[in-house]
Amino acid sequence: MFERIHQMIVKEFAQVFRDKRMVLMIIASPMIQLLMFGYVVTTDVTNVPTALYDLDKSQSSRELARSLEASGYFEIVNTPESPEGIRYLLDRGEVSCAVQINRGFEKEMLKGLPSPIQIIADGTDSNTAMITVSYAARIAARFGLDASKVALVNRERLPGVDARTRIWYNPDLKSRNYNLPGVIASIVMIVGLMLTSMAVVRERETGTIEQLMVTPIKPFELILGKTIPFAAIGYFDMMLVTVTGVFWFDVPIKGFLPLLFLCTGIYLLSVLGIGLFISTISRTQQQAMMAAMFFYMPALLLSGFVFPIDNMPPVFQYLTYINPLRYFLVIIRGIFLKGIGFSLLWPQVAALLILGITIITLSTARFRKRLE
Amino acid sequence: MIENDIAVQVRDLRRTFGSFVAVDNISLRVEKGEIFGFLGPNGAGKSTTIRMLCGLLKPTSGGGSVAGFDILSESESIKQSIGYMSQRFSLYDDLTIEENINFFSGIYNVPRQKRAERKDFILSISGLHERKEELTKNLPTGFKQRLALGCAVLHDPSILFLDEPTSGVDPMSRRNFWKLIYDMAGRGTTVFVTTHYMDEADYCGRLALIYRGKIVAEGTPADLRLRFMKQDVLEIPVDRPVEALESLEKEGLESAIFGSALHVVVDDAATEIPRIERILSAANIRAGKIEKILPSLEDVFVALIESS
């Protein structure tokens, strides 16, 4: 048994490394995806053209305006004199954010009451708007705290409170820090899916499966022989993108690395299982490739990577339960951003383990040593 | 229990694909040590039969045994005792010759101490000692087929199934390959070989002719010739064989093209020769001297196929 699995592994590695497209898929494609996400898909917001509508015209309001600008996130490009002025500027797209400082700002603040300011953002790009508002609120809150010690007492009621909770684990609001764990998880998924979904069907297309089927090899030996090499490659890719992320993009890891590696293995089990399952039910490599993409796209959408699961319609929320990415995302974000350990993550680990074992068993059962 | 000297035995074996009957209730018996030929034109059902025997395809109905194991319930035991070379080259093109040999040695669990000797044996029968580090895909077809044969006998199987091992190979390589088959048989291996080259029939100890899923004749080459001697075969050199064939067949004469001549099967040469001459001259075809010849096995098969 071990001899046969061993021979399968040796053979798979020889084939993978001899195929330039495979090597490209293993090394170049994860790197390109990582760099793309790291540089292009950053949701950080800087130099937002901002309108300032200052009704208080006090020392404090001017200081607030200055600290908005000093943060680097806002650039005050206009100071309208009426609410209509704000609307006009927003409509024309000349500004995408407006800050209105109401009358009595300084007076209230000195009394230690929540300072009434209003932040209006162009909601057409809701993501940016949300981030803009939270930046502004944060700066306003910090400003309030600096300006008056009394304000500390009331900090729960300051306008920045909401933003503070949202950005608790990522205080600089660096979207990259937040996104990178998810990017790693999805890269491991797509590479794993692509490689394994080809694994069996390629042999079917070239006809080598026929020769393999007349040997005494058992289905589980074949499936394991196909899983183990790709698990090793999955690990390699995981390390490649993690190390690049950490050293190139300065993304911190708060948690315990060995735990991350253990969990990656369990995650790979289910990803490769799905890939193999696709491979055993496909007739051509092209079909397998399509099926892999067809799985990957919804898996990405229904993972909580981009859209929060809580906001999905119930049907889709149920679907997320069979998505390994959903669980691994919680694990990898937990370890990267929060530094939490196994005591909190075990439900996700258990779910992944069940999912992985089920799908590998299913692929083994699906794989018949007969032709159709 | 199956008798000890039977290698392959099947009864009423049938396989359909949808409504199409690829193999139609065939029965066969191959004795140990035989070279059994399974002949038939393309699409006759040879590969389908051989795949059922090797446990690769489930028969629609019927059953049998290979190497003493039931083909329906013991296909995994069959796999340990047989070697199979599929019609399509199916070693790994992207592995080297040596890697292919190592791989199959391992998969077949050839004992470690025997592996070097088996590898050496295969490299020498395929003549690939110097090229063992080359990628398999770069080999010419003749070499590939001998390597495939080698990998199929790595584990010293008692029965060897070869599906059109010589197709697409030049005549010289074909002869060499048959020499190898004889070597295997000489060591006691039963060989079950299919081919659509009728001229290879004489290499076989016994053969069956399959046509449209049915076995239309079975016996030793000598048997089949003898049975066929009842009719006469005429050879007619003609200038336009295709037209000549058409006009003769229109008159109900079984004919086949052999190069620039026609072979026509008739009951009685004396009465038919003048008739054939009349038909050909009516069609404006120039014909040479019509002669009665000893039928080849090819003639036998052409006639059998036409009458079935």
Ligand SMILES: Nc1ncnc2c1ncn2[C@@H]1O[C@H](COP(=O)(O)OP(=O)(O)O)[C@@H](O)[C@H]1O
């Ligand atoms: N998997 C299949 N599905 C449908 N038809 C098939 C299949 N395999 C073979 N056939 C058909 O069965 C017939 C016999 O095929 P095969 O056994 O390969 O013939 P041979 O090997 O004698 O050339 C052919 O007409 C072929 O098209």
Ligand SMILES: [Mg+2]
């Ligand atoms: Mg065939």
